[in-house]
Amino acid sequence: MQVTYKKIDQQDIEFFQSVMPKSRLFVGDEIHEDYSKDELAGVHQYPDVVVEVINAQEISSLLKYCYENNIPVTPRGQGTGLVGASVAIHGGLMISTVKMDHFLELDKENLTLTVEPGVLLMEISKYVEAEDLFYPPDPGEKSATIGGNISTNAGGMRAVKYGVTRDFVRGLEVVLMNGDIIEVGGKVVKNSSGYSIKDLIVGSEGTLGVITKAILKLLPLPKVAISLLVPFPTLEQAVETVPMIIKSKFIPTAIEYMERRVIKNAEDFLGKQFPDASSDAYLLLTFDGNSYDEVERIYEKVAEVCLEGGALDIFISDTQERQESIWSARGAFLEGIKASTTEMDECDVVVPRNQVAQFVKFTKEVEQSVDIRIASFGHAGDGNLHVYVLKDQYSDAVYKEKLGEAFDLLYKRAAELGGHVSGEHGIGYAKLPYLRAQQGDVYMNLLKSIKYAFDPKGLLNPGKVC
Numbered sequence: 001m002q003v004t005y006k007k008i009d010q011q012d013i014e015f016f017q018s019v020m021p022k023s024r025l026f027v028g029d030e031i032h033e034d035y036s037k038d039e040l041a042g043v044h045q046y047p048d049v050v051v052e053v054i055n056a057q058e059i060s061s062l063l064k065y066c067y068e069n070n071i072p073v074t075p076r077g078q079g080t081g082l083v084g085a086s087v088a089i090h091g092g093l094m095i096s097t098v099k100m101d102h103f104l105e106l107d108k109e110n111l112t113l114t115v116e117p118g119v120l121l122m123e124i125s126k127y128v129e130a131e132d133l134f135y136p137p138d139p140g141e142k143s144a145t146i147g148g149n150i151s152t153n154a155g156g157m158r159a160v161k162y163g164v165t166r167d168f169v170r171g172l173e174v175v176l177m178n179g180d181i182i183e184v185g186g187k188v189v190k191n192s193s194g195y196s197i198k199d200l201i202v203g204s205e206g207t208l209g210v211i212t213k214a215i216l217k218l219l220p221l222p223k224v225a226i227s228l229l230v231p232f233p234t235l236e237q238a239v240e241t242v243p244m245i246i247k248s249k250f251i252p253t254a255i256e257y258m259e260r261r262v263i264k265n266a267e268d269f270l271g272k273q274f275p276d277a278s279s280d281a282y283l284l285l286t287f288d289g290n291s292y293d294e295v296e297r298i299y300e301k302v303a304e305v306c307l308e309g310g311a312l313d314i315f316i317s318d319t320q321e322r323q324e325s326i327w328s329a330r331g332a333f334l335e336g337i338k339a340s341t342t343e344m345d346e347c348d349v350v351v352p353r354n355q356v357a358q359f360v361k362f363t364k365e366v367e368q369s370v371d372i373r374i375a376s377f378g379h380a381g382d383g384n385l386h387v388y389v390l391k392d393q394y395s396d397a398v399y400k401e402k403l404g405e406a407f408d409l410l411y412k413r414a415a416e417l418g419g420h421v422s423g424e425h426g427i428g429y430a431k432l433p434y435l436r437a438q439q440g441d442v443y444m445n446l447l448k449s450i451k452y453a454f455d456p457k458g459l460l461n462p463g464k465v466c
C-alpha cells in the first residue's frame with residue numbers, strides 16, 4: 001500500500017525533540033548541503049529534518065512515529081554512494097548513523113567483530129589488522145560507513161579471491177519501519193533456519209530496515225601481499241588475458257584494468273606521476289598468502305599467463321612504498337575522472353568474466369557512435385566495470401540526450417552478455433529504469449512484495465531499488 005506522504009510540521013519536530021537533544025537535530029536551513037546529495041551529485045533533494053542518532057532505541061522511536069504519521073525516512077551513512085540511494089528524494093526525515101561509530105566486540109574465539117553502523121571502513125581495517133586479523137572487503141572509498149557498505153553489498157578490489165561484503169556479514173540488528181527491533185543471523189558459521197532475512201537486508205539500500213549493529217566475519221591476516229603491474233600493448237589484450245588467468249586456477253586477490261587516459265586523469269588529480277609510463281594499458285594484480293614462497297609460486301604462474309597474453313613486461317611491487325604508489329593512483333581514478341570533466345554519470349555493470357573484453361570493446365564503439373567521452377576502469381577479475389559518461393563541453397540538454405543514448409546501449413549490451421545492472425554500487429534512484437528494463441514485471445513485483453512485507457506503507461527510503 002502506497003500512502004500519501006505527510007509533510008513534516010512543528011508538531012512532528014517537537015516529537016523528534018522529545019527523542020533526542022537539539023544538538024543532534026537539524027531543520028530546514030540548518031541542514032548542510034552535503035545531505036542534499038551523494039557522490040553521484042546528479043540527484044539533489046534536501047530532507048526536511050536530519051537527525052544524528054546514537055542508538056537503536058532512538059531509531060525505533062523515530063521510525064514508529066514516522067510510520068504512524070506517514071513520514072518518509074531516508075537512512076544515511078557517509079553519502080559516498082553513487083546512485084542517489086541516500087538522497088531524500090521525497091523529503092521527510094533523514095537518519096544519519098555517523099555518530100553510531102563504536103566498536104562493540106572483537107571475539108577472537110569466533111573470529112567476529114561487532115560494530116555499530118557508523119564505523120568507517122578504514123577504521124575497521126586498522127582495528128583488526130592491529131590484532132593480526134583481516135576484514136577482506138576493500139571498496140575504493142575507505143571513508144564509507146560499514147552500514148553503507150552492508151546496505152549496498154559493497155564489492156571492491158579483493159572480491160576476486162574473497163567475495164563481497166555479503167560474504168562477511170554474519171549477523172545484523174535492524175530496526176523495522178514500524179519500530180520493531182530484530183536480530184538476524186548471529187555469530188554462527190552456518191545457518192539453514194528458513195529464509196535468510198540477513199542476506200535480504202544486505203544490499204537492500206536502506207529500503208527494508210535501518211541497520212544498527214553488524215557482526216562481521218574475520219580471517220587471519222595474510223602475512224605477505226605483492227602486486228604486479230603488467231603493461232600490455234592494448235587494453236583489449238590486457239582484458240582478454242583475464243579469463244586466461246582465471247582458467248589457470250592461480251587466482252589473484254585482485255585484478256584491475258586501467259588505461260593511460262584514466263591514469264593521466266589520476267596523475268593530474270594527485271599531482272604525482274604513475275610509476276610507469278611505458279604503455280597505454282595495464283593489469284594490476286595483487287596476491288596474498290602466508291609466506292613469500294607461497295605467493296611467489298602463484299604470481300610466477302600468473303606472470304607466465306600474462307606474457308602468453310602479450311604482456312610487455314612484469315613489474316613486481318614487493319615493498320610497501322611501491323605498492324602504495326601504484327594503489328594510490330588506482331584509488332584516485334574516480335576522483336581524477338570527475339575532476340577532468342564538468343559532470344558525469346556511471347554505469348557499474350557486471351558481466352561474466354570472459355565477456356569483459358567484449359564489453360570494454362563495446363564502450364569504445366559507443367564513445368564513437370554517440371560522440372561523447374567515455375572513461376572506464378574496473379575490477380576485471382570479477383567482471384565489474386566502472387564506465388563513466390562525461391559531459392565535458394556539452395550543454396545540459398545535449399548531455400542528457402547523449403547520456404541516455406549511451407546508457408541505453410551499455411545496459412542493453414551488458415544484459416545480452418549475461419550481465420547485470422550493478423556489480424557493487426546498487427540501484428538507488430538513478431539506476432531504477434535500467435533494472436526495470438532488464439528484469440521485467442514478474443521480478444520487479446517480487447521485489448515490491450518483499451519491500452511491502454518489511455515496510456507496508458512504503459515509507460523507508462521510498463523511490464529506491466523497486
Ligand SMILES: Cc1cc2nc3c(=O)[nH]c(=O)nc-3n(C[C@H](O)[C@H](O)[C@H](O)COP(=O)(O)OP(=O)(O)OC[C@H]3O[C@@H](n4cnc5c(N)ncnc54)[C@H](O)[C@@H]3O)c2cc1C
Nearest residue numbers: 077078079080081085139140145147148151155205206211
Ligand atoms: C571514490 C569512490 C570510490 C568508490 N569505490 C567503491 C568500490 O570500490 N566498491 C563499492 O562497492 N562502492 C564504491 N563506492 C561507492 C560507495 O562508497 C559505497 O556505495 C558505500 O557502501 C556507501 O557507504 P556510505 O556510508 O557512504 O553510505 P551512503 O551513501 O550514505 O548510503 C548508501 C545506501 O545505504 C543506505 N544506508 C546507509 N547506512 C544505512 C544503515 N545503517 N541502515 C540501512 N541503510 C543504510 C542508504 O540509505 C543508501 O541506500 C565508491 C565511492 C566513491 C566516491
